Structures are given as structure tokens and as C-alpha cells.
Amino acid sequence: MSTSSTSCKIDIGRLEGKENWSTWRCKVLLLLRGTPGGLDAINGNLKPPTHPDAAANPAAMASYQQALQDYNEKDSAAMLILMANMSDVTLQKVMRLTSAKQIWDELHTLFDGTSEDKSYNLCYSFFSYRKDPLHDMSMHISKLKNIWHELKVELQKDEAKYDLPDILIICKILETLPDDS
Template identity: 30%
Template sequence: MKAILGAHDVWEVVEKGYTEPEDETTLSQPQNESLKDSRKRDKKALYLIYQALDDNDFEKVSSATSAKQAWEKLQTSYKGAEQVKKVCLQVLRGEFESLHMKGSESISDYFSRVLAISNQLKRNGEKLEDVRIMEKILRSLDPKFEHIVVTIEETKNLEEISIEQLMGSLQAYEEKHKKRALSNKLDEKVNYVKEEKEDNGVVLLAYKNNDGDQDYTWYLDTGASNHMCGRRSTFVELNESKSEVFGAFKKFKATIEKESGCKIKAMRSDRGGEFTSKESQEFCEANGIVDL
């Protein structure tokens, strides 16, 4: 309210008032003009005071005949309110000191919570500098921000940055932390294998032979072995030259597709050079074949 009265150049008449003469007829022309000006400014100040009050406060000053008198009545009525303000300050100070960021809380939400209490403290007369607010925030952040807090404390002077700049730095770190956590979560899902157990276990292949003859032993293809039998004569066609493998594969593809009427869409190789060459890759891409 002082700011409003000062802006209208009437605070002086509110603070000091003016004196009404007992007999105006004795006043000179300049004195009469000065009196008129004082009365005009006083009424203007009283009007501004009335405009700033609610119904309850207006009743407290409705009997005042001057702006100075109205101001004094307001001061008297608010003396009791000063005691309430002191109690309120004590409560707010306790809340400010006990502030801590919740694990599920974002930087933006925590800053809003801290600033809400800080502004209440300031409105109740507490001198609270931005540096103190920033120090409190850094002390009370969630442990996951420990690394960025140490970096800020070692590289930045809090007296030279604003609360908004501090919040921006912490939010940038928060976004990186979220992306890293999401990436790790996706990796865990990709690498996760669900184990399902059944009452009746099934063994895919069990073989025991003590005679040492492995010629006719066949192995279940696990994707790790290159051959499924140790006897050469068992194979209809066996190409041992890597340089001819790709050409043999193309002939094999043409024969199979002609006989079956179906297209080869995938194959499994040992990732040897004959399968990873530029010629092989271009051929597979052109024919829609995926190397598993």
C-alpha cells in the first residue's frame, strides 16, 4: 500500500498529516492555496486507502476523517497480526529446513514446492536470498543427483547464477538420467529369458556310446556347430573350398525354389568371409534373404 500511495505522491500527507487552521479568513492567498492542495491530497490518499481494503478492514477506518488517522487505525488493528506473523514465520522456517526431494518427484515439481514456501517466508518479512534457496535445494536433492550436485558445487559460483539457471542444469541432467534408465531397461528386456518349468521334463537328445565310433553319430543342430555328422560319405555334396561356397549356394537356391515352388527367405551361416562379402550381401538383399 505504501508503494501505491508513494506513486500518487500522497505518502507524505499520510505519514505527517496536515493542520486545519482555526480561522481561514486570516490566511493569506498563498496559505489558502497550500491548504486547498493539502486537503485535496489528503482526500486522494484516503480514497486510495479505502480502495485497498476489504469490507472487514474498511469498517475499522470508516470513521476516520483524514488519511493519517485512517493509517494509524490500521496500524493499531494490525499490531495483533504481528504476533500471528511471527508464529507463522517459525512454522514456515521449520517447513523450509525440513524440505527434501521425493524419489518420484521431478526437478520442476520440487523447485515449485521450495519456491512456494520461500515466497511465503518473504511475504511474512523473512530476508531470504536466492543463494540460500539454491544451497538448500542442492542439499536436499534425491541421491541420484549426487554427481551433478558435486559438479555444480565445484565448478559454479552460486552467487553468479540464478535459480532458473540452476533448475535448467538439473533438468538437463534429469533428462539424461531418464534416457539412460530407459535404455538399460530395454536392454534388460532384450536379454531376459523366461524359464518355464513343466512337471514332465523332456530331454531333446540323450546318447551314450562307449565304443568310440562317431562315424554315424548325428548331432542336433544348435546353431553353434557347422556340421551335423562326422562321416563325409553321408553328404550328397560337400564343398570344402570357401571360394566356391557362394556359387554353390546360388545353385542350391535355384534348385530348391524350382522343385518346391517356394522362395528361400532366410539362411544361417557361420559368418565366414564367403557370406559377408559384398557380392553375397548384395545377392541376399536383392532376393530378400536374411542371414540369421
């Protein structure tokens, strides 16, 4: 496992599809946060420099070349992190794209679904959630809180900015506790 900027592959697991998109996205965001320009690249805040006009002096051209190299290094590092940590099937869906932002947007299109679909699926997951007998209590509550958090975030994206009262998560935790707790 290497963390140097020249070797951006850290084993966070491969993005296979919708089934592991949520956990993969969390891990890759953490990895990108530790990469200079990584988050800026996927969020679209990293922009290529504007090419100077033909009458630009050598100093302006040198400055442009340096800025272009910096942009390419940051965008390439983010692309490498994304592409090196996905399955070949997923890679084939994004390999035509030429920037980290384009790849990130495409992954969201492929695996997040529409906001309405995601809200419905999260709501369904939350209200149908039952404790897995193999999970201890902390894992059970953690999984429920993760679904709850994703649902709240998704509902805040809506124009109406729905806000769920915290009493719902408390009630759900209590409802799913085993009788022997």
C-alpha cells in the same frame, strides 16, 4: 483502470484481512508512491497548515487556504486509495477515521499484530515451509525469500535488532528442494 489523480481506484484486489494484508500492503504502497503526497500522508509527514491568527493579512489567508487545499487533496487521494481497495467489512473498521495516517495506523494494528506475534508467525512460516507441488521452482524460492525478507525486517524492529545469517535461507532452500531437482 484509471491512473489519473482524480480517480485513484486501480484494481489491486480488496484488503480482506490478515490473510492478504502482506500482498495488499505491498500493492497499495506502490500505488501510493505514484500519488503526489501519498506516502507522506500515510507516514504522517503530511501535516495540515497552521491557521494564521485573526490579524493575518489577506495574502497570508490566501496562502493558508491554498496550503489547506493542497493538504486536503493529497490526504483525500491517499484515503481514497486505501478505502476503495478494501472489503466492506474492513472499510467498516476504519471509516470513522479522518486521515490517511489514522487509517494506515489502524490497518497495521488490525492486521500486523504485535511485533512478537508477527515475528513468531513469520519464524514458524519460514521453518515449516514446504514446497507446494503445484509451484514451479522459481515460485517456491520466491515465496521462501519473501517470508525470509519479512522475518528479517520484523526482527530489525526489535530493540536488540536481531540479524539472521543468510546461511539459514540457503539451508532452507536446499532442504525444501524436491529429490528430483
